[in-house]
Amino acid sequence: MSEQPAEKPTSYAANLEAARREKLRKIEEMGFDPWGQRFDDHQPIGEIRNRENEIVVEPAGECEIGKPPQQHGPKVRAAGRIILRRPSGKVHWLQIHDGSGTVQVMIGKNQVGEKNWELAQCFDLGDIIGVDGEFHRTMKGELTIFAEDLHFLCKSLEPPPEKWAGLNDPDLRQRMRYVDLIHTGGVLERFLRRTKIVQSIRNTLNGRRFVEVEGPTLHAIAGGAAAKPFTTHHNALDIDLYLRIALELHLKRLLVGGIERVYELGRVYRNEGISPRHNPEFTMLEVYQAYGNYETMMELTEALIVEAIRASGQDLKLPWGDGQIDFTPPFVRKTYDELFAEHAGVPPQDTAAVKTLAEKIGFDTKGKHADVVKSEVFEEKVEPALRGPIFVTDYPASVCPLTKRKKSDPQVAERFELFIQGMEVANAYTELNDPDLQEELFTKQLDGLPEEESMARMDRDFIRALRHGMPPAGGLGIGIDRLVMLLTNTQTIREVILFPLLRPEA
RNA sequence: GAGGUUGUAGCUCAGUCGGUAGAGCAACGGACUUUUAAUCCGUAGGUCUCGGGUUCGAGUCCCGACAACCUCACCA
Numbered sequence: 001m002s003e004q005p006a007e008k009p010t011s012y013a014a015n016l017e018a019a020r021r022e023k024l025r026k027i028e029e030m031g032f033d034p035w036g037q038r039f040d041d042h043q044p045i046g047e048i049r050n051r052e053n054e055i056v057v058e059p060a061g062e063c064e065i066g067k068p069p070q071q072h073g074p075k076v077r078a079a080g081r082i083i084l085r086r087p088s089g090k091v092h093w094l095q096i097h098d099g100s101g102t103v104q105v106m107i108g109k110n111q112v113g114e115k116n117w118e119l120a121q122c123f124d125l126g127d128i129i130g131v132d133g134e135f136h137r138t139m140k141g142e143l144t145i146f147a148e149d150l151h152f153l154c155k156s157l158e159p160p161p162e163k164w165a166g167l168n169d170p171d172l173r174q175r176m177r178y179v180d181l182i183h184t185g186g187v188l189e190r191f192l193r194r195t196k197i198v199q200s201i202r203n204t205l206n207g208r209r210f211v212e213v214e215g216p217t218l219h220a221i222a223g224g225a226a227a228k229p230f231t232t233h234h235n236a237l238d239i240d241l242y243l244r245i246a247l248e249l250h251l252k253r254l255l256v257g258g259i260e261r262v263y264e265l266g267r268v269y270r271n272e273g274i275s276p277r278h279n280p281e282f283t284m285l286e287v288y289q290a291y292g293n294y295e296t297m298m299e300l301t302e303a304l305i306v307e308a309i310r311a312s313g314q315d316l317k318l319p320w321g322d323g324q325i326d327f328t329p330p331f332v333r334k335t336y337d338e339l340f341a342e343h344a345g346v347p348p349q350d351t352a353a354v355k356t357l358a359e360k361i362g363f364d365t366k367g368k369h370a371d372v373v374k375s376e377v378f379e380e381k382v383e384p385a386l387r388g389p390i391f392v393t394d395y396p397a398s399v400c401p402l403t404k405r406k407k408s409d410p411q412v413a414e415r416f417e418l419f420i421q422g423m424e425v426a427n428a429y430t431e432l433n434d435p436d437l438q439e440e441l442f443t444k445q446l447d448g449l450p451e452e453e454s455m456a457r458m459d460r461d462f463i464r465a466l467r468h469g470m471p472p473a474g475g476l477g478i479g480i481d482r483l484v485m486l487l488t489n490t491q492t493i494r495e496v497i498l499f500p501l502l503r504p505e506a
Numbered sequence: 507g508a509g510g511u512u513g514u515a516g517c518u519c520a521g522u523c524g525g526u527a528g529a530g531c532a533a534c535g536g537a538c539u540u541u542u543a544a545u546c547c548g549u550a551g552g553u554c555u556c557g558g559g560u561u562c563g564a565g566u567c568c569c570g571a572c573a574a575c576c577u578c579a580c581c582a
Contacts, residue, residue, distance in 0.1 A: 012551040016516055016533055088545085089538035108539060125532075139540050162517040162531050164543050171574045172517090227581065272581050273507085282582075424582055479582050503573065 016159050023122040024155045030118060036153035039130050042077040046100030048135055049143060051076070055136045073136030076145060078103065079153060081128050081182060084163060092120055096129065099188065104144040105131050116150040125163075126156030174500055187495075193312045194484045194496055200311030201285060201480075202265065204304050210261040210287060215250035217243060217267070223457045224248030224402070227270040230280075243269035247286040248402065248475070252431065253465045255473055260290035265480070276492040277423060280501050283480040288431065292474035293404075294414045297428035298391055301418055301476060302329040305389075309487060319489050320421060331389040331418070336378065339392060343382040348374065371396035386419035401441040403429040404472075420486050428476040435466035 027034045051074050058070040080096035080103075087093075090109035095102055109117045123129065130151030138144050161167045166183045173180040173187075181188045202212065220239070222229035224246030232241050247264045254262045265285045274280065289296055306329055309316055316327045340348040346357050351370045358365050358373045361380055365373050374396060386392070393416040397405050400413035414430035432438055442458045484496040494500040 012533090013516055015551070019533060084543075086541050086544050087538090088541055091539040091541080093541045093544080095542085104542080106540075110539080138542095140542075142540090142542065144540090159516045159532060162519095164531070165518040168518060169513095169574075174574095225582085268582095270581070273579070275578090275581085276576085278581060284582085427582080477582085482582070505573090 017157055020124055020155065020157050023124060024157075027119065027122050027152055027155065030115065030122075032119060032152040034152065034155040036128065036151075039079055039151060039153060042079045042130060044100035045078055045080055045096070045098045045103045048076045048078055048145070049101055049103060051135060052143060071136040073134050075132070076135045077130065077132050078105075078145060079128065079130045079151075081156075082123055082125055083160070083182065085123065085125060092123075094123070096131070097182065099192075104138075104142050105133070105147055106138070106144050107147045107150070112147050112150060116147070119150055119152060124156060126158065126160045127152075128154040128156075170494075171502070174494060175502055175505070177498055190488050190490065190496065191498060193488055196312045197308045197484055197487055198265065198283075198480065200308040201304055201478075203311070204307045205263050205287065208261070208300075210263050210289075211259050213251070213254060213259065213262055213264055214266065215244070215247055215264055217269075219244045221457060221459045223459045223462070225268075225270075228272055230269050230271045245270050246477075247284060248477070249459055249462045251286055251288050252470060252473075252475070253462065255288050255290055255431075256465045256468050256470045260471065261288070263287040274501065276494070277482065279481065279493050279497055282493070282497075285476075285478040285480055287476045288473050289475075290471040290473045293430040293472070294393075294416055294428050294474055297474040297476040298331075298333070298416060300474075301391075301426050301428065301478070302331060304478065305483065305487075308483070312487060314487070318487060320486065321489070321491065325387075325389070325420060325486065327389060331391055333391040333393055333416075335394045336392055336396070337394070339382050339386070340374070340378055343385050344377055346377075369398055371398040375399050383419060383424070384422045386422055388418070388420040389425075390419050391416045392419060400429065402432055402438075404432045404434075423482050423486070424479070425482050425486065426476060426478045428474065431470070431473045431475045433466060433470040433472060435463050438466055439463050 024034045055071055055073040058072075078096065078098070080098040082094050083097045083102065084095035085092065092107040094105040094107065096105055107116070107120045112120070130153050131145050131147050132149040132151075133145040133147040135143070135145050161179060161183050166185075167173045167176070167180055173184065181191070206212070218232070218234070218241045219229075220241060222242035222245045224244075225248070227245040229242035229245050232243060233239070234241055245268055247266065247268065251262055251264060263286060266283065267281050268284045269281045271280065272278065287297070287300065289300070305327060306316065309318065309327055318325050318327060334342075337348040340346070344354075344357060346353045348354065351374075354370070354374050354377060355365050358377050361377065363373065363376050363380075394406070394412045395403075395415045395417075397403070397411050397413040400415050403413040403415045406412040406414055416426075416428050417424050418426035418428075432441075442463070481493050481496050485491070485493060488496060490496050
């Protein structure tokens with residue numbers, strides 16, 4: 001087997017690395033471990049900064065003339081990455097950074113001793129160090145750890161991005177998210193806020209006695225949504241499988257099985273386009289509540305969102321681009337037909353007029369069910385106009401094969417979607433639990449839709465489950481990534497997903 | 507999948523009409539014990555994304571490929 005010769009890096013990049021490797025060698029020579037060891041009892045930098053009130057300034061009378069007033073502060077120990085260096089003769093100023101914040105460190109030759117001073121000569125931007133010292137302000141008022149002892153925790157062999165502009169190329173930022181998190185302002189904070197939102201959602205549900213479960217992600221039948229699945233293969237069983245496109249059908253099986261309040265918060269995969277609002281894998285919450293209906297789910301949706309906003313430390317009026325979104329409950333509720341009349345300018349019951357409008361927009365209406373045509377016009381004319389938050393209720397039954405019909409009008413499904421800034425954020429039903437009707441809807445394809453675009457994919461085991469009796473229930477799905485976008489004022493889904501899908505590097 | 511924009515040093519960016527490749531930061535050497543994107547002096551660093559073509563001559567013009575971003579389509 002012939003090894004390919006290692007690709008020679010450009011000579012300049014090699015020089016940058018060689019300089020760092022030379023310092024690494026010196027660090028080792030001095031007896032320090034360039035890759036560090038266990039380092040106990042350090043405090044998060046954010047907490048250290050909060051100890052500012054422990055700083056005492058000597059009374060002015062005791063000051064020597066021409067010298068700044070003496071300060072004393074707590075002894076602290078910090079660990080962090082060097083993100084800025086200002087060497088100035090026999091004193092070096094550093095900014096070190098950890099997940100909780102940034103603090104200045106002063107290293108004075110006479111204060112840290114000869115060996116530490118030699119070590120400090122080997123620091124590069126990006127290295128991780130430990131510092132013991134006293135925490136107080138400089139003459140100019142900057143909160144600073146005045147180093148008394150230094151520890152080397154990790155060498156960095158790669159140069160960091162430009163210190164002021166940082167990483168700007170969105171490709172590099174997503175590919176090297178680790179660099180982005182360190183050097184791009186607000187990125188780490190946004191992802192930590194995402195975590196708080198997700199935690200809050202779990203807390204809200206757990207507090208209402210919902211049970212979290214983990215369904216299968218490999219499905220023999222990719223059901224529960226209208227989407228193109230990823231396919232994969234299991235070798236030992238020699239069967240093709242799909243990555244799940246929804247959580248729905250297995251969670252409903254658990255309703256049959258007696259888990260009366262159940263949810264899953266997990267990843268689903270859809271083999272479709274990529275856009276500022278779409279990533280091939282995304283995080284979905286689905287919740288099912290026995291003996292509830294879609295109105296129960298509306299109240300729950302409001303609670304989940306309002307609690308998440310509070311938990312992430314924000315006001316119910318959130319900034320969004322140049323404007324803001326007001327999440328004060330209750331959210332506006334309007335029916336599909338009301339909104340259709342309002343924004344499409346055509347009576348929703350007038351099938352012929354809706355068809356004419358659809359053709360005027362440029363849609364092909366041939367052989368399509370009237371409700372499908374209406375739904376296309378709705379998506380074109382109404383959805384983009386919905387600033388929200390607004391619950392759109394009572395959809396045409398024929399486009400909702402998993403939803404229970406209204407008792408008073410079987411043409412209307414008990415369903416709502418929550419729209420915010422033109423984005424569909426949540427989707428909920430009163431769940432259909434009539435096995436015969438469900439089987440009929442699975443069998444009868446929606447008029448004019450190819451199978452892969454239809455939700456009506458036959459799942460015999462699911463029908464069998466329904467035949468055992470599923471309690472009447474409300475069900476809810478929330479696109480977590482989109483919700484996080486809205487709650488963090490982020491206009492692209494790629495900035496709320498740590499590692500969005502990218503083409504592999506050449 | 508279609509259209510548009512972009513691709514130059516490790517990073518952020520200039521580069522005029524086609525005529526020897528530029529800056530800042532980072533790096534390296536030197537000065538500096540209160541700096542704040544430290545400052546000052548000096549040095550080094552380039553397969554101009556890749557492959558063709560036109561031309562005496564291409565970072566620049568043309569064709570193709572690759573990648574990112576934006577818009578649209580599919581979709582949540």
